[in-house]
Amino acid sequence: MLDVLQHLAGGFLHVLTPVNFAALVVGLVVGMLVAVLPGLTLVMGVVLALPFTYGMSITPSIILLTAMYVSGTYGGAITSILFRIPGEPMDVPLLWDGFAMGRAGQPAEALGWTLFAALTGGLITATIMVTLAVPFAKIALTFDSPEYFSIVLFGFTSVVALGGGSPANAFISLFFGMLVSTVGVDEIYGVDRFTFGSDILRDGIGYLPVMVGAYGLGEVLVRLEQGFASPPISGDGRIATRIPSLREAWKIRGTFARSSLVGVLCGIVPGAGATIASFVSYGVEGQYGRRRRELGSGIPEGIVAPQVASTASVGGHMVPLLTLGIPGSGATAVILGAFLLHGVQPGPQIFQTQSMLVYAIFASVFLGVIGMGLLGYFAIRPLVKVLYLPEAIVSVFVVLFCLIGAYSEHNNVSDLWMIVVFGVVGYLFERWRFPIAPMVLGCILGPVAETSFLTTMISYRNDWTVFFTRPVSAAVMALTALALLYPLFRHVRRRGAAPAATGEAAR
Numbered sequence: 001m002l003d004v005l006q007h008l009a010g011g012f013l014h015v016l017t018p019v020n021f022a023a024l025v026v027g028l029v030v031g032m033l034v035a036v037l038p039g040l041t042l043v044m045g046v047v048l049a050l051p052f053t054y055g056m057s058i059t060p061s062i063i064l065l066t067a068m069y070v071s072g073t074y075g076g077a078i079t080s081i082l083f084r085i086p087g088e089p090m091d092v093p094l095l096w097d098g099f100a101m102g103r104a105g106q107p108a109e110a111l112g113w114t115l116f117a118a119l120t121g122g123l124i125t126a127t128i129m130v131t132l133a134v135p136f137a138k139i140a141l142t143f144d145s146p147e148y149f150s151i152v153l154f155g156f157t158s159v160v161a162l163g164g165g166s167p168a169n170a171f172i173s174l175f176f177g178m179l180v181s182t183v184g185v186d187e188i189y190g191v192d193r194f195t196f197g198s199d200i201l202r203d204g205i206g207y208l209p210v211m212v213g214a215y216g217l218g219e220v221l222v223r224l225e226q227g228f229a230s231p232p233i234s235g236d237g238r239i240a241t242r243i244p245s246l247r248e249a250w251k252i253r254g255t256f257a258r259s260s261l262v263g264v265l266c267g268i269v270p271g272a273g274a275t276i277a278s279f280v281s282y283g284v285e286g287q288y289g290r291r292r293r294e295l296g297s298g299i300p301e302g303i304v305a306p307q308v309a310s311t312a313s314v315g316g317h318m319v320p321l322l323t324l325g326i327p328g329s330g331a332t333a334v335i336l337g338a339f340l341l342h343g344v345q346p347g348p349q350i351f352q353t354q355s356m357l358v359y360a361i362f363a364s365v366f367l368g369v370i371g372m373g374l375l376g377y378f379a380i381r382p383l384v385k386v387l388y389l390p391e392a393i394v395s396v397f398v399v400l401f402c403l404i405g406a407y408s409e410h411n412n413v414s415d416l417w418m419i420v421v422f423g424v425v426g427y428l429f430e431r432w433r434f435p436i437a438p439m440v441l442g443c444i445l446g447p448v449a450e451t452s453f454l455t456t457m458i459s460y461r462n463d464w465t466v467f468f469t470r471p472v473s474a475a476v477m478a479l480t481a482l483a484l485l486y487p488l489f490r491h492v493r494r495r496g497a498a499p500a501a502t503g504e505a506a507r
Contacts, residue, residue, distance in 0.1 A: 218426020267316015
C-alpha cells in the first residue's frame with residue numbers, strides 16, 4: 001500500500017505540470033459545457049474531443065478526456081433542477097426530487113445537495129479505484145488468450161444485456177460493429193476482406209469515423225428532422241448554490257453509503273453505466289430509505305442517491321478499462337480509443353510499462369472531482385447562459401468540429417466521407433431504435449476478440465473446449481451465459497405479460 005501512495009504522489013506532481021494541468025482545466029470546463037448544452041450528450045462531447053488529442057502526447061490526452069467524463073456526470077444536473085431539462089439520461093431521476101425542490105422555492109438548496117453529492121461520490125470512487133486497480137491487474141497478469149477472449153465476449157454481452165430496449169436490436173448493432181471492424185486486410189493471414197477492390201476500404205474503417213459520425217453527425221440529423229424543436233431557455237440569472245452543512249449530510253449518511261456502493265458496483269460491471277447506476281440507486285432508496293414514502297416530493301435523499309451513484313460509477317469504469325482493456329460505458333470506450341490512437345493498449349501490462357501514466361490518471365480523477373466542485377459552485381451562472389443559444393447554432397458547431405477533428409487525424413478526405421456515411425447510419429439507427437453503443441463497442445473490441453480467438457485456436461490446435469476447461473475462462477463464460485439469458489428471459493416475459501394485461505382489461 002505504501003508503494004501505491006508513493007506512485008500516487010508522483011502522479012499528482014505529474015498532473016500539476018503546466019501542460020497536464022491545462023488539459024485538466026480545459027476538460028473540466030468543456031465537459032461541463034457539453035453536459036449543459038441542449039442537443040449534446042456526454043459521450044458525444046468526448047467523441048468530438050478525441051480527434052483533437054491526436055497531436056498531443058498520451059498523458060494530457062487521457063487527462064483531458066477523463067476530466068470531461070468526470071465533470072459531465074454533474075453538469076446535466078444543473079439543467080434538470082432549474083429547467084426540468086435532463087442533460088443526460090442519468091439525470092432523469094434528479095427531476096423527480098430536484099426539480100420539485102426547486103419549484104418549492106429551494107433551488108439553491110437543490111443545487112447544493114447535488115454538488116455535495118457529486119463531490120462525495122467522486123472522492124469515494126477515486127479512492128476505491130486506486131485500491132482495486134492494482135489487485136485487479138495482478139490477477140489479470142495470469143491471463144492467456146482464452147481468458148482475454150472470454151472477457152471481451154462478456155463485455156459484449158453485458159453491454160447488450162444492460163443496454164435496455166430490444167435485445168435483438170442490440171445484437172444486430174453489435175454484430176454490425178464487429179463486421180465493420182473486419183473490413184480491410186486481415187492481420188494474421190494477410191488477405192483482403194470486404195474491400196470490393198477499393199483502396200479506401202483496403203485500409204480498413206477506423207473506429208474514429210464510426211464514433212464521430214454515429215454519435216455526432218447522426219444526432220444532428222435526428223434533431224434536424226425534428227426541426228430543432230428545443231427552444232432556447234430564458235431566465236432572470238438569479239442562480240445560487242447553498243452547500244448543506246455536515247450535520248445535514250450526516251443525517252442521510254445511509255443514502256450516501258448505499259448510493260456509493262451501487263455506483264461503484266455498476267461501474268465495475270461492464271455495460272452498467274452511470275444511467276443504470278442512477279436509476280438503480282434511486283430504486284434502492286425507494287425500498288430501503290428512511291423516508292422512502294416521501295420520494296418525489298423534493299427531499300434531499302432523492303437528489304443525493306442518483307447523483308452519488310452516477311458520479312461514483314466513473315472510478316468503477318476506469319478499473320476494468322485500465323486493468324483489462326474493457327470499457328464499461330460509452331465514454332470509456334472513447335477513452336479506450338484514445339489509448340489505442342497513441343499506441344498504448346490498456347491491460348495488466350500497463351501498470352509495468354506505463355505506471356506514471358496510470359497514476360497520473362488516478363490523480364487526475366481526484367483533482368477533477370475537486371475542480372468539478374469548484375467549477376460547479378463559482379461558474380454556475382455563465383454555464384447556464386449557454387442554454388440561451390438556439391439549438392440550430394449549436395448543431396452547426398457540432399458538425400464543424402466533427403469534420404475538422406476527424407480530418408486532422410490523417411489529413412485524408414476519405415475519413416470525411418466515412419463520417420458522412422456513419423452519420424447516416426447513426427441517424428437510421430436512432431430512427432429505427434437500434435442502440436449505437438453496441439455498434440461502437442463492436443467496432444473497437446472486434447479486432448481484440450478476433451485476435452485473441454485466432455491466437456487461442458492456433459496455440460491450442462483448434463480445441464474450442466479450452467474456453468470451458470480453464471478455470472477463469474470457464475467462470476467468465478458462465479457469467480456470459482447469464483448475461484445473455486437474463487435479458488432474453490426478461491424480454492420474453494414482458495412480451496408474454498402484455499397480451500395477458502390486454503385480455504384482462506378487455507374482460
